[in-house]
Every structure is written in structure tokens, then in C-alpha cells.
Amino acid sequence: MNQRSTGWRATGLALAWLAGIAWHLQQRELPASSMVIGMLVIGVAGVLVAIKWRRAFVGALIGVALAAVGLADWRADIRLADALPASIEGPDVIVTGVVASLPQRAPSGLRFRFAVESATLANQPIHLPQMLALGWYKGFHEDAVLTQPQSELRAGQRWRFTLRLRQPHGNLNPQGFDYELALFEQGLRATGYVRDGPNARLDDAAGYPIERLRQRVRDAIYASVSDRRAAGVLAALAIGDQSAIEREDWDLYRNTGIAHVMSISGLHVTMFAWLAGLGLAALWRRSERAMLWLPVPLAARWGGIAAAAAYALFSGWGVPSQRTVWMLATVALLQSLGVRWPWMLVLLVAAVVVTALDPWALTQAGFWLSFAAVGLLMASSPSFEHAVPVASAPGWRGWPHRLLATMRGGLRTQLIATLGLTPLTLVIFQQVSIVGVAANLIAIPLVTLVITPLALAGVVLVPLWSLGGWVVTQFGVFLAWLAAMPGAVWMVPVAPAWAQLAGLVGAALLIMPMPSRARLLALPLLLPLLMPPRDLPAEGRFELLAMDVGQGTAVLVRTRAHVLVFDAGPQYSSDSDAGQRVLLPLLRARGDTHIDRLVLSHRDLDHVGGARSVMAALEVDDLYSSLEAGHPLVALASSPTRCAAGQSWVWDGVRFEMLRPAVADYDRALKSNAMSCVLRVSGSAGPRHSVLLTGDIEREQEAALVEAATSNDAITLAADLLIAPHHGSKTSSSAAFLDAVHPKVAIFQSGYRNRFGHPAPEVLARYRERGITIRTSPACGAWWWPADDSSAQGVCQRDVARRYWHHGEAN
Numbered sequence: 001m002n003q004r005s006t007g008w009r010a011t012g013l014a015l016a017w018l019a020g021i022a023w024h025l026q027q028r029e030l031p032a033s034s035m036v037i038g039m040l041v042i043g044v045a046g047v048l049v050a051i052k053w054r055r056a057f058v059g060a061l062i063g064v065a066l067a068a069v070g071l072a073d074w075r076a077d078i079r080l081a082d083a084l085p086a087s088i089e090g091p092d093v094i095v096t097g098v099v100a101s102l103p104q105r106a107p108s109g110l111r112f113r114f115a116v117e118s119a120t121l122a123n124q125p126i127h128l129p130q131m132l133a134l135g136w137y138k139g140f141h142e143d144a145v146l147t148q149p150q151s152e153l154r155a156g157q158r159w160r161f162t163l164r165l166r167q168p169h170g171n172l173n174p175q176g177f178d179y180e181l182a183l184f185e186q187g188l189r190a191t192g193y194v195r196d197g198p199n200a201r202l203d204d205a206a207g208y209p210i211e212r213l214r215q216r217v218r219d220a221i222y223a224s225v226s227d228r229r230a231a232g233v234l235a236a237l238a239i240g241d242q243s244a245i246e247r248e249d250w251d252l253y254r255n256t257g258i259a260h261v262m263s264i265s266g267l268h269v270t271m272f273a274w275l276a277g278l279g280l281a282a283l284w285r286r287s288e289r290a291m292l293w294l295p296v297p298l299a300a301r302w303g304g305i306a307a308a309a310a311y312a313l314f315s316g317w318g319v320p321s322q323r324t325v326w327m328l329a330t331v332a333l334l335q336s337l338g339v340r341w342p343w344m345l346v347l348l349v350a351a352v353v354v355t356a357l358d359p360w361a362l363t364q365a366g367f368w369l370s371f372a373a374v375g376l377l378m379a380s381s382p383s384f385e386h387a388v389p390v391a392s393a394p395g396w397r398g399w400p401h402r403l404l405a406t407m408r409g410g411l412r413t414q415l416i417a418t419l420g421l422t423p424l425t426l427v428i429f430q431q432v433s434i435v436g437v438a439a440n441l442i443a444i445p446l447v448t449l450v451i452t453p454l455a456l457a458g459v460v461l462v463p464l465w466s467l468g469g470w471v472v473t474q475f476g477v478f479l480a481w482l483a484a485m486p487g488a489v490w491m492v493p494v495a496p497a498w499a500q501l502a503g504l505v506g507a508a509l510l511i512m513p514m515p516s517r518a519r520l521l522a523l524p525l526l527l528p529l530l531m532p533p534r535d536l537p538a539e540g541r542f543e544l545l546a547m548d549v550g551q552g553t554a555v556l557v558r559t560r561a562h563v564l565v566f567d568a569g570p571q572y573s574s575d576s577d578a579g580q581r582v583l584l585p586l587l588r589a590r591g592d593t594h595i596d597r598l599v600l601s602h603r604d605l606d607h608v609g610g611a612r613s614v615m616a617a618l619e620v621d622d623l624y625s626s627l628e629a630g631h632p633l634v635a636l637a638s639s640p641t642r643c644a645a646g647q648s649w650v651w652d653g654v655r656f657e658m659l660r661p662a663v664a665d666y667d668r669a670l671k672s673n674a675m676s677c678v679l680r681v682s683g684s685a686g687p688r689h690s691v692l693l694t695g696d697i698e699r700e701q702e703a704a705l706v707e708a709a710t711s712n713d714a715i716t717l718a719a720d721l722l723i724a725p726h727h728g729s730k731t732s733s734s735a736a737f738l739d740a741v742h743p744k745v746a747i748f749q750s751g752y753r754n755r756f757g758h759p760a761p762e763v764l765a766r767y768r769e770r771g772i773t774i775r776t777s778p779a780c781g782a783w784w785w786p787a788d789d790s791s792a793q794g795v796c797q798r799d800v801a802r803r804y805w806h807h808g809e810a811n
Helices: 003-025 033-052 057-081 179-185 209-224 228-239 247-255 266-284 288-293 296-314 319-336 343-357 359-363 365-380 399-429 436-457 463-483 497-511 522-530 578-590 611-617 632-636 663-667 699-711 735-741 761-769
Strands: 092-099 104-106 109-121 131-136 158-166 191-194 200-203 431-433 489-491 543-546 554-558 563-568 571-573 594-600 619-625 640-642 648-651 654-660 678-682 690-693 721-723 745-748 773-776 783-785
Touching (some): 003 359, 033 057, 057 343, 109 158, 131 158, 209 228, 209 463, 228 463, 247 463, 266 296, 296 319, 319 343, 343 359, 343 365, 399 431, 399 436, 399 522, 431 436, 436 463, 497 522, 554 578, 571 578, 611 619, 611 632, 619 632, 654 699, 699 735, 761 773
Parallel strands (some): 131 191, 563 594, 594 619, 619 640, 690 721
Antiparallel strands (some): 092 158, 104 109, 158 191, 158 200, 543 554, 543 783, 648 654, 654 678, 678 690
16 A cells, blocks of 8 residues: 555544544533443444455544544543532532642632542532632632732642532523533533631642642742733743733733733744754754764654643643644654654644544634644645754854744744634634734744743743833733724624635635635635625514523614614623623624614613623614613713603614603602613514513512503503513512513523522412413523524524533433
8 A cells, every 4th residue: 555545544534533523522412321332342343344454444434433422422421420419509518629720810809720539518428520610709809819828729728618519500692602611621510619617728738739839930920020910911921820811901912813822822832842842952962972862853852842741731731732732742753753644644643632632622713723823834835844944953154044034934924824814713703803913923923932931931030020021011012002003803793604614715725825816716715704694684573682691681682774782781790791701792793893772771780780891892872771870881871861661763664662761760769670671672574573671670660561551552561572570580570560461482581590599489480370481591591582483482592502511401
């Protein structure tokens, strides 16, 4: 069998493996253990038969794919088995264990991982998952986290905590972050927080020496650098503490397209391996004995891998760093074995190794961006294997030419990576930084060759941290200037799958060494991705999306040419809210770049907590609310208007009617819930859908609405859909009100295991007695009501996006 035939077969087997992993990740539920074992046995048997009978290549492909599915299923089944029993959610448990990670700052305390050693509930031993994701939010001030080392929680300490635990559960929205997947991939099968109780530190050095060293380094950086923002960047680059970077800095880095440079990723680990290899090669050449014992290329190659692994460990051994180390080690092993495969095949083999160790890597943007970047460089160079910087050659003769060649190569690499990755970036993030080329040309060499080495060298020579902090500050000034340019960030809606595929093919054609005429084919392939078609409601119809924001309300109503947002969800902490985490990503993914009308029902933080982020990031034409005149959000609005019964308007054939509060209510001393804006929306075409948005009204306001509708034929309460008043509180959803509205579906926007007990069991019973379909955010995720007739009952995001790692059972 010739080498070319072997290469094609190896390529086919690698693709079969990756296809098996991809199939595994699409499963809503894992198969029974017996079926998993069967797939593994059949897969291995198929491969062995193919080896014995070389003509049975199709059998080998099927066998490899089944082996991949079986192995991934087996690993996932083990991880699912390490679960928190539902009976342990809620009560206080006493847990002894070790702080297994560097505690990360939160706005009101600390977050950390905790390795469980023992646990009891009511003095009885219980089983818990091996690793917990915890928060300690009381008794710690933000500044005290890093400036009082004797009193703070520290890595490697053994503690006995009183904990309140729950199964992993996150908000689930279209195009949103999958929090449950992130926890599952990291092996964190329960979350919780430290209670005010008998908590005791038992040992200061019970384990995890690398984490203890990382915390000492972080403390030293903050003690040496007066600018906390600069110190946070140095800590992130030196030890991988990404939480140390302030929120506004992350926004700046994302808008200028360098976020991947400012957090330890494959770029940093690869660059570290390359620099370490160059340094080791230079030292190795000075010893004749060393060169006789081990050739310079081998020493440099494996020395660089070892250095990269050490750096990845010191920076927290995050999943992206792990993937990069495995990828580099795979490439180094193939080179050391003298395998002369094409680089594309080497890349595929590296992907096989990475997914064998981490089957969930295929779901991560970093995996695709890293492999795509290397693939683009290979495709654009006819001799990629020779594209090694000439600076690695010994001696100083001809250094100006080598420096110029290195600079030209770096510029070409940056242009290829930026242009080629733009379509993939648009597919994953729906945005790309227009100033990213200029920013990355400065950021990549400055961060990887100056700031990161200074952050690491400061461990030995402390004054270097001050120098590094000064460089970070000046670099931030430059980035702020770039970000302030008009059109610095270009955003597009999520494109359909065919447009995404066409755009990626177009990018490959644009970068590959091909005739100019052939490259012209890239333009029509890229257009559907750059300007994707949008499926907008027809005249007289609207679509509605009740977002999953936890304990709070946020609803999007879209007509053909207008967008209304009713409430903006809660504020989660001093630096995080539903506007930033849910509404803005979702609106941008849908292509909604401005809001025609923002309605804030009342002043409670679970309804207006995300409004500031939304109003700062998007153009909001006008604001309707019941907020008092001096409220800060009113001051942000260019055209604020008080909600008042009797207001109405028509957009694209869809009628909007404000039913509460009454004008006279503003002169009464009413609590905020009683001042909730109540809005009815009704279509004029097709099924003539209608919805009633109620805020937090209670029985008194419900009775007033029923009375007004009874005495005035112009007022209609009846609606197909009801956003349940006050999240299903005992004080709302009276029988008379439900009879007057007579909804087919009711949506309860509430948080998982919220402390208010929403929705109340007796309230749910009233809805069920009337045959009303109930949808709750924890069980449904975001709920979408399409504008057409495709689903009268609406669509739950947890149903359409269900995967085996998601909380709850499949519907």
C-alpha cells in the first residue's frame, strides 16, 4: 500500500472518528449502558476485521465511528452518575474538603472549586459529587479578597462548610451561553454557596500546591501594581485568573477583536512552547555532549512541549490550554516518529486526540477557531512545513534580513488569520471587529512577547510587574482610541445553516493559493453570511419571545418592522445583569440593532435590572414606564413617557393597548407592584394572536382590570397568552382574573428553586383547573411564540435544544 493511499485511509478514519463524536453530542438522552458497551465492542471488532481484511475499509469507518460514540457515551455516563441527588437540594449539608482552585473575585465575595472529602446531612453520611462549584458571598468585601491574606479563603486549605447545594441549572436562551454544558465539561456536577453557620478552617496546606503558588503570585501582583485594572490583566496573563480583568476591559477587548489575546489560550501556550524551544535549542547547541545524547530538534521540540505544559498548569490548566497541549504533543510525536503525512492529516489526527480526551471540545468556539487558524495557514502556503521562522537558525549574521523576513511573515500570518477567520467568527459570535486587524497587529506581539513575559518574569524580579502594568495602561489607551472609531464593530444576525457553510467555503477559497478568477467565486459565497436573509412576521402578525432570565421578566415582541421589549430582567450582581448576559446577545443574534420601544413595568430590580446595559448598548427610541421622574433610567431615556391606561398605538397592523396604571394612580401612595404597566398586544391577521403582559400586578389591580373590562366594551382582557402576574405569586392570578383573560397558555418567568417559591402550588392549581397550558422558565427555558400558525402552544428552548447534559428530563 503506497503512502498516498495510506494518507487517504487515515484521513477517512479520522473523519469517521470526529463524525462519531459529533453524533454523540447531538443525543438528547444517553442510551442504556448495555448499548454503549455493545457499540464499543462492535466498533473495536469492526476495526480489527478491517485490519485483517484490508479491503473492508467501509467496515473500519463504521467501526471507528461506533467506537467514538461508545467511548464518548461511556465517559458521559460516568460523569452523569456523579450527580447530586435531588433530595439534597435545599437543606443545609455539612461538607469537609479542600479548596481546589484559585478563589476568584465576585462582586460580593468569592467563587471557587471545592474537592469533597466527606459530607453529612442531619448527622448522616451522604454521597456528593467529587467536585463542587461554590460561592461565598457573605463576610467578604471585594477589596478584602486580595488584601487580607490572613483572613481570606485560600487555595489548598481544608475547610468544614455549611453548604446549600443544587443540581447544575442555567438559563437557556436561543444563541445563548450553555452554562450547564460548561459545568459538565469541567466535571462540576453540583453548585452551591456557603451558609452562615459553623464554618471552620481545618488546615492551611492540605493540598493543591500549584494553586497555592498561583494565589501567592496573584497577591504579590496586586501588592506591587497600584492600578487594579492593570494588575488584573497581569494576573490573568500570568496565572490565568480571567476574573481579575474588569468588565469594562473585557468589553474593550471584545470590541477591538483581541479578547483571545488577553486570556490564556492556545495562542499563549503555543507561543510559550515556541519561545521555550528556541531558547532550549540555543543552549543545547553549546554542549557537544548534549547534542550527542539527543539531537537539537528533538530536545527543542519536547522541551518546548514540557515548558508549554508547565505554563498551562501554572495558569490553571484550563480546558483551552489542555487542548493546546494535547494538540502540540500529538504533532511533536508524529514528527519525532518520522511520519511524513500532509499537515492537514496531522491536524485531523490532533483533533482526534483532543476529542478522545475531551469529547465536548467540539462544542467550544476555541476548538474551531484554533484548528481553523492553523488550517488556514496550511491551506494558504504550498509548503507550510517549511514555514519556520529563520530566526531559529544559529548565529547573528544577516540578522536584518531575518528580522525583515520575520516581520513580513508575521504580517502575512495576521492578515490570513484575520481575513480567513472572519466568517467563522461571524458564524460563532455574529460580530467581528473592523479595527481588529490593526489591534491584533499590535496586540499579538506586544502581549505575547512583552506583557506576558513581564507578568511571568515578575515572579523572579518584582519591579517588572510595575513596568508591565505601565505597558498595559498605555496599551489600553490605544485600544480605547480604536474602539471609539465609527463602525469599529460589525454585527450580523445569525445566518441559516446553508449560508454559514457557504461563507466558510468562501473564506477557504479566498485564502487558498489559487488563481484570481477562482478566488472571485468566494464573493457570492460570502454574501449570504455577511447579509443573511431574515424571517420577519407578516403584516398584522407578531412573534413573542419570553426570555429565560431567572427570577425576573423580559419579553420581546416583534412585528414586521418594529421591536418592543417589555421589562429587561434582573440584575444578578454589581457587574452582571440580564441585559448584558441575555437580552443583548439575543437581540444582536436576531439582527435587532435598535429597540423602538422599551416598556419597564415598574421599578423592581427583577424587571429593570438589565435596562441600563440595554440602553447603553443599543439605540432605544422611547421609554414607557411607571418609574418616578427622578429615577436614573428615566434620565437615560431620550423620550420618556409614563404608562397610562388608554394609551394605544398600531405597528404594522398589530395593536398595542396600555391597560394600567390609571393616571390617578401616580398621585396615590401605592407600592411598586401596584404601579405595574399592563400591556395587551393583538394581531389583525392570520390566527389573530393576543397576549397580556402584566408585570407584578396583584389581586387588587386584577380586580380593577376585570371591573374596567366589564363596564367598558372598549377594554378587552381576553388573550391567548398570559405572562403570569408576579411570576405566579400567591398574591396574584385570582380566579376572576383568569376567567376574564381565559388564556390558552400561561408563562411563568421565575428562577430555578427561587427563594420566593414562585410559582405557588395553589396558583398553578387554579391554572390547571381551567385547562390552561403551563410553561415555567426552569423547565422550558426561553419560550418562543412564532408569528405563523406553526405552533399555537409555542416552543420551549429546552425542548428544541435538549442535550443529555441539560438539567431535567426530556419532554
